[in-house]
Amino acid sequence: MKKILITGGAGFIGSHVVRRFVNNYPDYHIVNLDKLTYAGNLANLSDIEDKPNYSFVKIDITDASAINQLFGRENFDAVIHLAAESHVDRSITDPTAFVMTNVIGTVNLLNAAREYWKDDYSNKRFYHISTDEVYGALGETGMFTETTAYDPHSPYSASKASSDHFVRAYHDTYGIDCVISNCSNNYGSHHFPEKLIPLAINNIKNNKPVPIYGKGENVRDWLWVEDHARAIDVIFHQAKAGETYNIGGHNEWKNIDLIHLLCKIMDDKLGREAGTSAKLITFVTDRAGHDLRYAIDSTKLQKELGWTPSLQFEEGLEKTVDWYLVNEEWLNNVTSGNYQSYYDKQYNGR
Numbered sequence: 165m166k167k168i169l170i171t172g173g174a175g176f177i178g179s180h181v182v183r184r185f186v187n188n189y190p191d192y193h194i195v196n197l198d199k200l201t202y203a204g205n206l207a208n209l210s211d212i213e214d215k216p217n218y219s220f221v222k223i224d225i226t227d228a229s230a231i232n233q234l235f236g237r238e239n240f241d242a243v244i245h246l247a248a249e250s251h252v253d254r255s256i257t258d259p260t261a262f263v264m265t266n267v268i269g270t271v272n273l274l275n276a277a278r279e280y281w282k283d284d285y286s287n288k289r290f291y292h293i294s295t296d297e298v299y300g301a302l303g304e305t306g307m308f309t310e311t312t313a314y315d316p317h318s319p320y321s322a323s324k325a326s327s328d329h330f331v332r333a334y335h336d337t338y339g340i341d342c343v344i345s346n347c348s349n350n351y352g353s354h355h356f357p358e359k360l361i362p363l364a365i366n367n368i369k370n371n372k373p374v375p376i377y378g379k380g381e382n383v384r385d386w387l388w389v390e391d392h393a394r395a396i397d398v399i400f401h402q403a404k405a406g407e408t409y410n411i412g413g414h415n416e417w418k419n420i421d422l423i424h425l426l427c428k429i430m431d432d433k434l435g436r437e438a439g440t441s442a443k444l445i446t447f448v449t450d451r452a453g454h455d456l457r458y459a460i461d462s463t464k465l466q467k468e469l470g471w472t473p474s475l476q477f478e479e480g481l482e483k484t485v486d487w488y489l490v491n492e493e494w495l496n497n498v499t500s501g502n503y504q505s506y507y508d509k510q511y512n513g514r
């Protein structure tokens with residue numbers, strides 16, 4: 165039986181990866197490591213928590229000694245590393261938290277892999293899940309490929325770029341089998357409502373303003389989170405050591421167009437008169453250093469490993485809205501207490 169450590173498994177993308185591996189690979193034991201920050205929620209995994217090939221451990225990856233003890237206790241065959249601070253806006257107000265988790269946390273895991281796997285790196289794998297934001301911003305044309313030079317702009321993307329570099333350095337220096345993938349914006353169920361799509365769904369549902377940064381002209385490439393989890397599965401099992409793959413949906417949307425589509429779906433689902441939700445759109449001060457456009461070329465992944473996105477965006481967005489409307493309790497739980505959207509806290513009234 166293979167033992168795989170998945171970090172950040174209680175988060176949005178991580179929970180989809182954990183679920184997929186637990187369900188599809190009964191001969192693997194999946195250890196989910198998560199700090200359970202505001203964005204980590206074990207309720208995301210309630211459907212698989214009793215499976216015999218799943219266990220959970222609450223650890224902060226900045227705690228090197230806890231990581232080392234875990235590696236000493238468990239004989240991991242592989243690490244799939246998703247644990248990260250991921251919200252660009254939060255990184256603008258508290259960059260250090262991003263350096264700690266995303267850079268130091270990653271290096272702590274790499275050090276443990278180096279120490280505990282050193283007798284034989286050949287049957288081990290360290291897979292780092294990263295972002296297309298490391299490549300910087302595009303103008304109106306062009307796409308990021310795996311050879312695009314890194315040019316991060318936000319503290320978040322700078323921290324992910326740094327962690328990518330450390331992963332490559334440990335591959336080149338120590339010979340650890342490392343793989344990296346850089347993915348575009350994900351959407352789907354269990355997404356914490358500080359990010360654009362779930363925030364807008366939640367606000368429209370509650371008749372609150374939907375904040376659009378700047379003029380809403382920024383472009384993002386959206387991918388169904390389960391397609392991302394499937395890409396991670398394929399890359400984990402098939403990529404050669406040292407490889408990098410871009411993952412994207414070939415699905416670019418201006419923020420404002422996406423929100424109009426979402427408003428239309430919400431009007432339909434909530435039985436509101438057409439145009440009601442769109443009245444909630446509110447243009448607010450732009451994000452500092454806001455990257456204009458991301459577009460990612462996943463040809464390498466498609467050609468070499470045969471992965472393609474499965475779901476059309478309109479269908480996926482409707483499914484996502486349905487999930488949030490049915491899972492009201494989940495939404496109320498994660499938004500209760502003193503949670504406020506980043507916009508409410510940082511930008512309101514500016």
Ligand SMILES: Cc1cn([C@H]2C[C@H](O)[C@@H](COP(=O)(O)OP(=O)(O)O[C@H]3O[C@H](CO)[C@@H](O)[C@H](O)[C@H]3O)O2)c(=O)[nH]c1=O
Nearest residue numbers: 250251252295297347348349358359360375376377382419
């Ligand atoms: C939260 C929020 C966002 N926006 C804008 C900013 C962006 O242009 C776009 C999407 O914003 P976010 O949902 O925060 O996602 P973005 O900054 O693109 O980053 C996401 O996508 C990245 C991959 O590209 C991931 O690495 C990040 O972890 C993930 O958060 O919508 C608004 O206009 N209003 C908002 O309230």
